[in-house]
Structure formats: C-alpha cells, structure tokens
Amino acid sequence: MFKNINQFTIALATASVVVVGVAGSANASPSAPANPAVTRAALDPALVAGRGASVSFLEQEAEKAATNGTVIGPDRTAYTLPAEASGRSAVKLLPGQYVEFTLPQAANAITVRYSLPDAPNGGGITAPLDVSVNGKNRKTMTLTSQFAWLYNQYPFANDPNADLLHPDWWVTECACVPAFTTPAPVFAKPFRPTHFYDEQRLLLGKTYKAGDRVRLTAPAGSNAAWTVIDLLDSELVGLPYVNLVAANVLLFGADPTGQRESSDAIDRAIAFAKRWHLEVYIPPGTYQVNRHIVVDNVTVKGAGNWYTIIKGKQVTLPAPLPDKSIHTGVGFYGKYVADGGSSNVHLSGFTIEGDVRERIDDDQVNGIGGAMSDSTIDGLYIHHTKVGLWFDGPMNNVKVTNSIIADQIGDGLNFHGGVTNSLVANNFVRNTGDDGLAMWAQPVTNSNNTFDHNTVQTPVLANGIALYGGSDLTVSSNLVADPIREGSGLHVGSRFGAEPFGGTILLKDNTTVRAGTFELNWNIGLGAIWLYALDRNIDANTQVVGNHFLDNTYNAIMLVSDWPVKDLVSISNVHFKDVRVDGTGTSVVSARVAGSASFENVDARNVGAVGINNCGSFNWPATGSEFSLTDLGGNDGGGTTGPWFGSWQLPNTITCNDRPPIVVPPAPSPW
Template identity: 35%
Template sequence: MSRTTLPMAAVVAGALATTAVVLTTTPPQRPAIELTAGGNGATVPFTEHEAEAAAHSGTRIGPDFTQGTPASEASGRQAVTLDGRGEHVEFTLTRPANAIVLRYSVPDGSSGSVAVYADGAKLKDLPVTSEYSYLDTPWIAGSRTHHLFDESRLLLGRDLAAGAKVRVQLDAGSVGAITVDLADFEQVATPATRPGNSVSIAEHGATANDGSDDTDAILRAVAAARSQGREVWIPAGTFEVGRAMAVDQVTIRGAGMWHSVLHSNNPFRNDGQVVGNIRLHDFAVLGEVTERVDDRPDNGYHGPLGAGSVISGLWLQHLKVGVWTMSGTTSGAVIENNRFLDLAADGLNFNGRVTDSVVRNNFLRNTGDDALAMWSLGGADVRDTFENNTVVQPNLANGIAIYGGTDITVRGNLVRDTNALGSGIAISNQHFIHDGTFAPLAGTTTVAANTLVRTGAMNPNWGHPHAAIRVDSYDRPITTPVNLTGNRIVDSPYSALQVVDGGGKGNAVTDLDVSGAEVDGVGTVVLQAETTGQGRFTDVVATRVGTRGFYNCAYPSGTFTINRGGGNSGWDSQWTDCSSWPPRDDPGGSLPGGNLALGKPVVAGGHTDVYRPANAVDGDANTYWESVNNAFPQTITVDLGAVTAVRRVVLKLPPSASWGARTQTLSVSGSPDGSSYGVVVGSAGHRFDPATGNTATIAVSGSHRFLRLTFTGNTGWPAAQLSEFEVHAT
C-alpha cells in the first residue's frame, strides 16, 4: 500500500550475487555489501550481474536517490546508458548459463530490441519496450512518474560456460537508446516431463502458441482432474486465458516457469470462500497490465486460498499484483520459490484473515507498491511469516510492510534499494480504509535477522525521510511488543531506525525493543524518533554515521524516551534543531550518492579526441575530460537535477605520477535554471600535485542546480583538464 500522509515539522546460495568479474571501467562501490549480507534472502538459481560493474562503452549514471530518476530506480542506484551504435555492456559469466533476464529502461513510447552476443558471435535479438513502464498514480499523494525499468527474458539457444563474455549491444536496427541496469544469467533446465497421474489441458482442447482462448479447455481439464483425483498438466508453450478461473481442491502443474506460460491478466480468481488445497506449481503467468487500476483484480491469483494451499515455482510478471488474498479465509498456506517481477502494485498481499501461513524464498523486483505486505483489513492476519525472501527496487512504497495483525514475524529477508514513499521494512497501524474492520498490531511483532541495503527514502509529503526500518503508529497507538532483533542496515541514504506517527496525531509507540542491530552507513541519523512512547536499545552498533547519532523531535509534541542498555556505540550525538531536518552527510565519502555530480548530465565547451565531458562525472579518476587545445576560456557544466544546497567542489586529475604538478586557473558559477549564472567563487589558481593526490577542494555556498567551471589557464597543458568534477553538500 502506498502512503498518503500528513505533512510533518549470491553467488546462488544465500544472498543474491550481484557482481561480475570483468571491471574495465569503474569498480562498483562497496562490492562486498551484497556478498556479505549475512546469508539473508532467497536462494535463487541465477546470478545477477550489475551493468556498472561490467565492461561497457556507455555512460554510467548514478548513484542517485532523487525520486523519479532512472538511476534512483536502478539496482545499486547505478546503471549504464547506451545511446550510440556499437555501444555495449559486456558481462563475464561466473557460472554456466543458457538464459538471460535483462533489466533495462528505454525512452517512453519506444520499443525494439537489443542484440545479444556471446564471445563475439551474435546469438539473438532481445525484445525491449516501454509499454509496461512510466506509470502514473495521481491518487497517491507524493507519487511521480515511476516504474521506469522493465525486464525481458530470453533463452539463448546454447549453453555458455563460466568465463564466456555476453555482450548486450546497440546494432543497426536496435532500439535507439537503452539504459541497462543488470542481467541475470541462469542455466535453465529442459522442460519437465508430464506426471503419470495427470490430465493434460491439451487433451481437453488447449492448443499452445496459437493465440486462441484456452480457458474452457483448461476448466474442462480441471473438472476432469478433480473428479478422477489427478493433477492438471500444462505442457510447454503459451496458452491464452481470456477470463478468470475459479479453482478449488486441485493441483495445476507446468513444465517449468521458463516453459509453460498462461498469458493472462488474471487467470485465477475466487470471489468467495474456498475449501483449499489449491496447488499451483512451475509455470509462468505473463500479463499485459500497462496501468494500475485499483478496482480491477488484475492479479495472478486473487481471492482466498482456504486451508493448506501452495503456490510454488511461478513466474509472475506484468500484472497488477502477483498474489492478493481477500474475500475469505486462508490458513496454512505456503508461498515459496516464486519470482514476482515488474508489477504495477504489490508483489503479494495477505489482505486480512490469513493465519499460520508462510511466504518464503521468493524473489521480488520492480514492484509498484509494497513488495510483500500483510494488511489486516476485515480481520487480523495471525501467526504469519515472511521469511528468507529477496526484495529489490520496489519503486513506490516499502520492501516489506506489516499493517496490523497478531504475532507476525519478518525474518531473514534481504531488501535492497527502496525508492519513494517507503522503507525497507515498515511495521504500521495504518488503516488506509476506515471501515472499522482493521485489526491493529497485537501479540508480538518480530523483525529479526534481516539485511537492508540502501533502503529508506525521502517522503515528499513530509519533507522528512522514511528510515530503513520504520515503526509507525499512523492511525492507532502501538502498545504491544515490537522486537527488532539482529538486523543489519547498510548504506541507508537517510536514517536507519524510525519511530513515528505518520498521521501526525502523536500516537505513542510504547513497547519497542531494539537489540543487536548493526548499522553500517547512514546519511543522516541512526535513530529518527518523531512520536511519543519509549523503547529499549541494546547492542546497537553504528559506524559511518552521517549528521548525528539520533533525532528526537516528536510531532505534534513531546519526545520519545530512549532507554539505553549495554553495548551501544556510534550514535550518542543528537541533532537538536527541531525546526529543521538534518541534512545528509557523507562520512569519508563512503555513502553512495555523496558526490552529487556523479553520473549526472554534463556539457562542456568542447573536448579533444576521446576525452569527453562524461569522463569528469564517471567516478573513475583515471579517465578525464580535456578541452580543445589553445582555446581558453573553456567551460564544463554539471546538472545536479534539482536545486541543491552545496558546500564544496572537489576537482581531480589522474593520480598517476606521470601527471606532473600544475596550476589551473578557474572560477565557479551557479544557476537555478541553466539560463542565468552568478559567480560563486571568483577566478583563482588551484594547484594539482600528484604528491598530494592531484586534488583541489574549493569551498562553495548557496543552492544551485547547475554548477559551471570556467578555465582560463593551465600551467601544465594548453587546455582545461579534469578527471573528476565532484559536488558535495557538506
């Protein structure tokens, strides 16, 4: 569920692998983060390779945490843009593979393909489109156009060994431009064989790949299987489901999520109570949902599951929601080993009256709302668990959200790169619909052993951020125990832990216990307390802390009582100005996004040979921009994307000793709109010396969107030279 709030003053096992081997441009920032995520998250059969960590001839963008930008919606907040023929990203496989999933963004309104090569030989063209991207949800306060990326999958037609080089390239006839975020590589098994005790939908008239509606044939097969005590078999191929099918007490099995496909926006819908024992295994549901319409059940599975149902091994893509349980009760359900991709709203939502059920070992990426949610509307969700799932880039709302419910557990999950209006994990008493049926938090809520990487976001409705983990008494006080135990928070762009009444009424949180938390990098504060109540904090260890240790300014009045046990360190200092939110800091340059100019658009008065302006914002001190020779003055201008308070500019030349010391004479100008510039720092000589890092730091002031350097001299070369043009807010 998205927020409408009041303003306020692996390799394959364990955690998902996300790095490639070949690094011919710039290495990924802090590459060990995803590989040392404490064993959290889903075990998956593919290896994820980030484009910015691969060899490429494009332009790296990001890191960026600005809502609505491609880099902010990229995994790792970085990606590579290709916009010229022959430009490419080349991945080196670390495991055998015969299939690729490409996560990409193309300009709105465009479709086409990109070429896929292996070791220099073209294999196939991979279709790409913007059809399922660029979603607008104006009824959700604070949302902007989002869902900028999509994913396309392709069987390569051959087995590739570890070490093979797979290139994604713009050829003649390819789409005009593409931003590549990542590629998943997988060794897909051949289609499974039909079980002996099964009824094939083909025997009842379903025909693969012919575009005709197979709904009636599938329903005939379901009826026959139920009457004979057998399973339903979906062979390899694509089958059209033109209307939703009610199913109960039946097993439906496919030949594998890469092979058996139901093409439908809503293949399964139960509008009333069912008995249960519904078992859906090993096929894909591929929809055509291009906009989010909340009163349409455009979901892979919609309705109650009854008792003892299982959904396993499904690929759910281009739907509104993957699984939404409502209109009845669900108990003892198991949702496991599925992939939820490119959904307009939630991945999965237990929408009330779900008991003793578990969601585990699922992979979710690019959802348009909460990736995993429990929403106790119409009755409490009770004793349910979200366990060992991986969530990547929900681009509106939270990674995992619990809205009410009794004795709920969130354990062992990995959540990365949440975007606008959301936290990594949210524990909340927000109703959304005030019809008297919401069941608030009760019993004990347990959030344990989760890892959250680059989670939390600035809430545009508040002007304050959501933290990586948020406890929110939005509509009702939280009076029952909420235990946050052994969680790891890495590189949160703003804060790590938050206690808040997002409705602004001052509802208290009175029984919070935080123990064994590891906080490794925050942009502002470790604890963001914004309502009344009390909490116990034991063994909370923080490093690389941004502005201060904690903020305690409850709205509308009062403060939160912080009871410190033993073992706490790194977050003693307090931000005391309750009239303003602490600005982001970048301790030691270690947080992604500290350099505001990194990957941003840049232009110059000219350049020589391959020494183009983009080299000055690519994060690699060994590449550089060089202006036209003997043609001073020369300018280079970076667009930060929004008017931003800036405090320093860091200019670099390549660190190699072969770059002799030199003095460059330059001035700094700023502009809010790119049309009129004012002098920020007057012209002066700045010395670059390899003995001291070949770096010059200039203190600046004011708020600017565009910053321009104007060079009038260089004692070491008759041109302006710059390997990095960094801009910092601190």
C-alpha cells in the same frame, strides 16, 4: 471427452508432448573465473550471506561490466533513471553501443533488466536489443516500455502530458494546494515520472561456459534514442518437467502456440483431474488465457516457469462487476470467501504473464487471487499483473515459495484480511509499484504469519516489506534493497484501517541496503525501518533483533506519527537488540512521536548527523521529549558527532533537527 480413467491414460500415453528443451544439466557448476563481479542487491554477497532468497541465477550489475556506453549514477533522486536502478546506477547505451558481461558460471538463459524511453504521448515503444556470446550466435530481443512509465499523482497516469490528477491535494513541489493557490502554480510536464524499468527473459539455445562473454548491443538502427541496461541475471535452466499420468491440457484442446484461447480447455482439464484425482499438467508452450482460472481442490503443474507460459490480454468488461472491476485478465483465483473459498490448491512450475499497464485499484487483474486455504504456490514467475499475489481472507495455511514476482503495477504479494498460519519464503520480488510484500489486517486481523528469506529489490513506491496491523507476525532473514520513494525497507504501520497490532511482532535478522526514501507529503527522509502510528497506538511487543541496516539514505530507524494525531497516538514497547547500522545520511534514530523504545547492542558507524534526532511530538515540554530511549548497554560506535548513544543522552533529551543535512555514507564493508 473421456468416459473412464483407462481411456484417458491410453490417450495420454499416445499424445504428443511439446518439449522445448535446452542442452545442459541444471546441476553443472564449473568454476567461475575470478573477474566477473557477481553481486546480490548490488553488494558483495558476503555482506548479505544467509539473508534473502536463495535463487538459481547470478546477478551482475551493468555498471561493473565492460561497456562503451555511459555509466549513469549513482543517484537516489526520485524521478531519475539511476534512482530506480539496482544499486542506484546503470549503463546508458546509444544506438551502436554495448555492455558486455562475463559469465561467472555455465548458463543457458539470461534475464535483462532495462529501460527504454516512453512514446511522446505515453503508451511506450518497442526497440531491439542484440544478444551475442563471444561475438557469435546473435539473437535479437524485442524490448518494450509499454509496461513502464507512470506519471503524476496516485493512482498515476500513463499520459506524460496530463494535468494534475488531484489539484486539491497538497503538492510539495510548490508547498501548496494548487486549486487554492492564486496564481495557480505551473508544473513541468511530465510530472513525477516513475516506474521506468522492465525485465525480459531469454533462453540462449545452448549452454555456455563460465568465462564466455554475453554482449548486449543497442543496434545502430534502433528506434530508441537510448537503452539503459541495469543488470543481467544468468542461470542454467534444467530440462522441462514431464508428467505422463496427469490431465494434460493438450488433450482437452489447449493451444501451446498461444494463437487460440485456452481458458476453457484448462477448465475442462481441471474438472477431469478433480474427478479422477489427478494432477493437471501444462506442457511447454505459451497458452493464451484472458480471464481467471478458478481453482479449488486441484494441483496444477507446468513444465517449469521458463517453459510453460500462461499469457493473457487485459479485457475490458461490458459493465463493471459488483467488486467494481472494469477489466479482467489472466490469473489463477481461489473462490472468494463469500462463495465458500477454496482449499487444497497447489500451483507450481509456470509463468503468469499479464497485460496490466495502468493502476486501477478495483480491478481484479492479479496473478493469483481469491482465498486458498491449505494450499501451496511454488516456483512461479509472475510478470506484468497488477499484484502478483493478492489473497482476500479469511483463509488459513497458505505457503508461497521459490517464486519470482517482477514488474507489477501494485504490490508483489499481500495477505489481506484474516490470513492466518501462512508462510512466504524464498521468493524474489523486483520492481513493484507498491509494497513488495505486505500483510494488511483489514477488516479482519491477520495472525501467525511469516515472511522468511525473501529478497525484495527496487519497489518503486512504498515499502519493501510492510505490516499493517495483525498479531504474532514474523519477518525474518529477508533482504530488502533500494526502495525508491515514500517508503522504507521494513515498515510497521497502524494505518489504512488496519486492526491493532497484538502479540509479538518479530523483525529478526533482516538486511536492508540503500533504504529509507523521501516522503513527498512530509518533505522528510524516512528510516530503513519505519514505525508509523496513524490510526491508533502501536504498543504490541515489537522485537527488532539482529537486523543490519546498510547505507541508509536518511535514518536507520524512524518512529513517527502524523501531525493531526500527534497528541493522540504513541509508539511503545519496541525493543532493538543486536542491530548493526553501517552508514546513515542523517541519524541512527529519528523519533517524531510520543512513546518509548529500548536499545541493546546496537552498533553504528559512519553516522552522518547526531545519533539520535528526538523531536517527540513537537510540543517541546519543559520535561523533555515525549519519546524516551532506554539504553540497555552495548550501544557502540557513531560518526562525525561522536558516539551515537552517548553518555550525555538522557532518556528523553530533545535533540531535534527537523530536516538535518545529509552526509552521503561510504559503501558498506565487512563489519
């Protein structure tokens, strides 16, 4: 299209750039009134100071706002609307009802986290939500449940009327394998409904001041029987980023209205930018992209993730690909390692809006994928893809920062197979269908990676942050809240064929809240931190230092193996130091494995059951439990049964209660 760089520059200078601006400065921060209840992970922000992501928005829980609707919860029972809400509580609106938030600071944009009913046969519905400020300037959002509502057994179904996907699997509801049970059990449908919530963003069109009232109303004529509002995030979005000396995708035929496909135009802009050593610039607009954009040795910048939207439809492929994908969709992918991998990729300032409504593990429909060494991803908003960012190594030195990953069917981010010397920092992850952040060392080990100062909220399945094998890994200063089922806040697991743990595994200065979920397969509660030996021993130097475990549904700390391997594997060389435990439904420590751990300056309060529930490997040897706890001093506090680590507690005393009763702890408070 352009024969030289001068011709390109002249054309760019005269091209019209679509700018969808809003009034206000991103630096303005008037004093907020005292009454709005601002929280972080539904907690007083002072309780989690210095931990988790520093974000541009302020969170307000609906149950703390003014409403004529009904507060639901708190409730942590799986398959219920309150259980999947932030803080395990929300507000249910019938048509004509409202919830009203008072802005704590100036804002021109909001994010609403909500739930709508599913359609009777699945597939979701749409329904309106009216937004007004101070009773004026009404806008209408069109909410949807088309990306929510999964059912049944893994990998789940979209059909609420489906029979069991795996009738030969153990099912705790009947404590049986249905296919081998006579008579066969009858299960209520829908079976195990989950993944109820979604979120939607809205630019308000002007800047409102602190103290202004944002009212969300389910209109009287709404077709939704109910609308649940979980929370409101409000923020002051600055003006769009503009780059006049860049490969502007508009000049290569991209359509900012989203009516025409822009994939080829973006490819042309990338090729031109690489040739002339320019950045690629994607101005404000919505761009339809229905396949992967392959990136290598290029910088792609949007105008900001509120302004530049890369949005795609899921496309059914005419035949499965070699990787078994049967769909494709919007995503920015590095080249796979088999094709040489990518490097020097820099992506920032845009949204990736996918169209993934079912979990198909083989599909490559992730927001970011492939291999990207010496690369950065910054300031993205990734929504409705399968996994936000799934990296397949080996690859080295990638940094993922300042991004938001929301409403995924699978993980938020996964370092898979040989990712080294990489950093994930200051990201916000909410409502994933699997682990929020994960490192999976399979089939090649991961090493020297760090997850630092991230916030992970409401992962519906599995863990907030999970490590599956690898060497010299750090998980530091993160905030993890409200995992829903079959997982923990923090997880260290030798499973899924992962390579062994090695070097030092450091989990430092993290906070979990309302963590430790119910494990369906075992019919027991897990810990806020969960170490699980399945494929092999866990014996690397594991340091758990400075962590705070708040309002634990069951145990704060769990170390466990599975019954078939209980005499084959162990967990050892684990060291807990300077830990605070504020509230447990059951114990501080639950040991269901052979091995050992040391404890130093672990302070606990509001402990619901015996401080140490030591079952070992369930062999009950006369010599005591196969798991030993070493008291290095300073282990203070306890609960209803006395000191959690009392002087009576010998190193391997058996104190086993397989399923202790749960005592609901009080809300966390300043230490």
